[in-house]
Amino acid sequence: MKKIFKALNFTVVILFLLVSFIACDKDFSTVESDVLGEDNMNFSTAKVNLPIIAYNKKLDSLQINNLSSNLLGVFNDPDYxxxxxxxxxxxxxxxxxxxxxxxxxxxxxxxxxxxxxxxxxxxxxxxxxxxxxxxxxxxxxxxxxxxxxxxxxxxxxxxxxxxxxxxxxxxxxxxxxxxxxxxxxxxxxxxxxxxxxxxxxxxxxxxxxxxxxxxxxxxxxxxxxxxxxxxxxxxxxxxxxxxxxxxxxxxxxxxxxxxxxxxxxxxxxxxxxxxxxxxxxxxxxxxxxxxxxxxxxxxxxxxxxxxxxxxxxxxxxxxxxxTLPLANGNKTLGDEKLYLKGAEGSMAVVDLFGGMVDCDGDGTLDISALDCFKETYRVPDGNGGYKKDNFGNYILKQLINEARLIIYEDEGMAADYHKYDRIYAYDVKNNLPTIDYLFDPTTNNSIPLSSKIISLGQRDPDQLKYKIRLTEHLNSILIRDSTNTKIGLVLSSNVNADYNAGTLFFNKSKILNSNADVKGVPATSIITPRGTILHGTNANVPENKRMKLEIFFTKPK
Structure with missing residues (x-):
């Protein structure tokens, strides 16, 4: 964690917007420096992985009335x-x-x-x-x-x-x-x-x-x-x-x-x-x-x-x-496996800035991950705070071009059974879709599997991997000081079902008497009968399979 945050310490001011493109395989990519020629550029791009904590949240007593559609019958999930x-x-x-x-x-x-x-x-x-x-x-x-x-x-x-x-x-x-x-x-x-x-x-x-x-x-x-x-x-x-x-x-x-x-x-x-x-x-x-x-x-x-x-x-x-015991996970150390299951099952919570970190490289964990994140990307005002523009937004010294969660599926499951899985990421604090979801123009009402492929990605069948875009979500935290620092992950059979852009309506199901961070879930997760198992962020997970938050950013030379 120390080495990760040392890589984030830069001190030069820049306000430059680098446009991201989506490759043919629906992967996220950034414009490389050779577009303009290395010698002609006054900025460069880099990538870091931010430490995150992902843990299980057992779902009990979910709202089950007036759902968008209804399930009838018996389903045997091979894992659950x-x-x-x-x-x-x-x-x-x-x-x-x-x-x-x-x-x-x-x-x-x-x-x-x-x-x-x-x-x-x-x-x-x-x-x-x-x-x-x-x-x-x-x-x-x-x-x-x-x-x-x-x-x-x-x-x-x-x-x-x-x-x-x-x-x-x-x-x-x-x-x-x-x-x-x-x-x-x-x-x-x-x-x-x-x-x-x-x-x-x-x-x-x-x-x-x-x-x-x-x-x-x-x-x-x-x-x-x-x-x-x-x-x-x-x-x-x-x-x-x-x-x-x-x-x-x-x-x-x-x-x-x-x-x-x-x-x-x-x-x-x-x-x-x-x-x-x-x-x-x-x-x-x-x-x-x-x-x-x-x-x-x-x-x-x-x-x-x-x-x-x-x-x-x-x-x-x-x-x-x-057949699987579902329980609340470890919010401090994270869990090795994450269980996503509909019909009153389980979800995962990703704390993007959990715990204390060594931000200045002195060997002491003395600042919260969120404060270190702000210190790394915002322009200081010299008085212990950060500079704002005329609109009240914080000025950034490093620009996030792309941010994404990289999530790996547990290899022990039947691959063909999960080929249509979609992971729905949402803002836990406000119980709403992420800003990236709302900005995503790739809505496909007739084929939900191919809808919202920029923000929610699609399952990579070769690498058993998912990519969830959080670029605007993190920029909102940096620029507007929003406090939605936790992301909920659920499985969804239709990522279109819960949000109507015309009415700004988000169909969510409440959790009865919830005293936790999670107050509700997207209603579509309740009527998704399948389940999946993902690798988490616990230190026991192999590094190449551990969930991570990748950030591509622009910095001046």
């Missing part, structure tokens, strides 16, 4: 073990005070929730991008009898009620739980009537064709979906026969009367299948098909529908049976 994901959701009628007509006969009731699919041709689709595994699971759909309230009664500011995970099996490993600030909810003890059951369910990529009542009309084509027929008799008693009653008169009455669905997945073997469901789609609903007398033509019948939309609160519950 099995996760089972189920869904509880409210529904809302498309209209109130319905008139079902005379001599009503219910024909069928269909639950439809689309998968996230991609069209191959006009009539074929794939769901491979959002499906993990291909083994059957036991799928059940129950009426949910637990009322999911909208607002937190303990809040002084009328905040929304959040629900948090309890996935560690501390009570049992068969029921699905959620918790609030003062309540533990067991959805299995609050389940109502069984509405559907399939003991050998596998998600299908088949196109769905609907046959119209008029046999001469063309069939309607639907993209792949969880589409099942529910028990008809239940809906006659609970909906059709409630015509004119208060239960169907407004939304509050209805949601208190019919409290939603509990869609439960259960493992029938060690393997299984887990799929993303698009509950936010306008096609997610329960459709009640019925016939009635035609008031305009005596003796004739007419077809009609009553639709209950998937709307309101929805929760993704998890049951985790992990």
């Amino acid at each position: 073990g099995q996760t089972t994901a189920s869904i509880i959701t409210q529904v809302s009628p498309s209209g109130f005070n319905p008139n079902f007509g005379d001599n009503t006969v219910l024909d069928s009731v269909v639950l439809n929730i689309p998968y996230f699919s991609r069209a191959i041709t006009d009539s074929t689709y794939t769901i491979s991008d959002s499906l993990y595994g291909n083994a059957p699971i036991h799928l059940s759909v129950f009426k949910n009898n637990y009322f999911l309230r909208d607002f937190n009664p303990n809040s002084q500011t009328n905040e929304r009620q959040n629900y948090f995970s309890k996935a560690n099996g501390s009570i049992n490993d068969t029921d699905n739980f959620a918790i609030t600030e003062n309540t533990t909810i067991n959805f299995d003890t609050n389940k109502g009537e069984l509405l559907f059951e399939d003991p050998n369910f596998i998600p299908s990529n088949e196109t769905i064709y609907l046959t119209p009542a008029d046999s001469t009309a063309p069939k309607t084509k639907l993209a792949p979906a969880l589409r099942v027929k529910l028990d008809s008799l239940y809906w006659v008693n609970s909906i059709i026969e409630k015509e004119g009653q208060p239960e169907l008169s407004n939304e509050n009455n209805f949601k208190n009367y019919f409290r939603g669905l509990y869609i439960k997945a259960q493992a029938i073997s060690e393997e299984g299948s887990l799929v993303f469901l698009n509950l936010a789609s306008t096609s997610s609903n329960i459709t009640i098909y019925y016939s009635k007398d035609n008031p305009a033509a005596t003796g004739e019948r007419t077809q009609d529908t009553y639709i209950l939309n998937i709307a309101g609160n929805r929760l993704n519950t998890f049951i985790n049976n992990y």
Whole structure:
């Protein structure tokens, strides 16, 4: 550490911006001095590695309501073990005070929730991008009898009620739980009537064709979906026969009367299948098909529908049976291995300036790493402080051209299984994306694997390596004195999912009653079923595999 920081001590003032380019292999690079010719330049570039500390953070009690998408099924991670994901959701009628007509006969009731699919041709689709595994699971759909309230009664500011995970099996490993600030909810003890059951369910990529009542009309084509027929008799008693009653008169009455669905997945073997469901789609609903007398033509019948939309609160519950012990790590020495796992698992925290260092080379660790960093790069004012420009920004004597975290994957894992992994880095203090992420123009909404490749990089399959860009993040600390000195690392299946540039909205999931630095995580990490293992910063990690922070900077000659 002493030698590293001695390399940072330079004393000449410079304000020159060196533009960085991204090479064809998506590596970060800097403009070399031979662009202008070595003899014609009054500056040179150099690289140093700053000491960092990376440690594990076990994730418990994560916010699981109103996620951008939801997982359903059973997934067996080869390194971490099995996760089972189920869904509880409210529904809302498309209209109130319905008139079902005379001599009503219910024909069928269909639950439809689309998968996230991609069209191959006009009539074929794939769901491979959002499906993990291909083994059957036991799928059940129950009426949910637990009322999911909208607002937190303990809040002084009328905040929304959040629900948090309890996935560690501390009570049992068969029921699905959620918790609030003062309540533990067991959805299995609050389940109502069984509405559907399939003991050998596998998600299908088949196109769905609907046959119209008029046999001469063309069939309607639907993209792949969880589409099942529910028990008809239940809906006659609970909906059709409630015509004119208060239960169907407004939304509050209805949601208190019919409290939603509990869609439960259960493992029938060690393997299984887990799929993303698009509950936010306008096609997610329960459709009640019925016939009635035609008031305009005596003796004739007419077809009609009553639709209950998937709307309101929805929760993704998890049951985790992990084979790896996940625990909080060593904040002082760092950890040898870092465990990134979704679905209430684990993340890594990188302290960019942890501990004391020898900044002046006298052999004594007498200054914090952060203060040494500022002393190395800022222009002193001669009074123990640093010079500022007319805008209140600190003036730099050395310019950071590129800064990046270099992260190595543990070699003991199956390489092919991790080829689509992306590491999402975020600002832990503010629970927001890094500035580098926000400035990254390489957004690709159709192919998330190729999105944000400047700031978040992509996995190098040959070197089992990741590169996370932190150039603007560090410059913000130096120039504007920001205090976001810790970076959170999570695994993400879609690095676009949590941030909407148009609304500046960042979808994050809180941690219940967190007293640590980490108050929340990007919501996409919760619905990322895979896990990965990385090399950390502990001294026992071989130097060539140890996580490091590389800085390329410009200095005057």
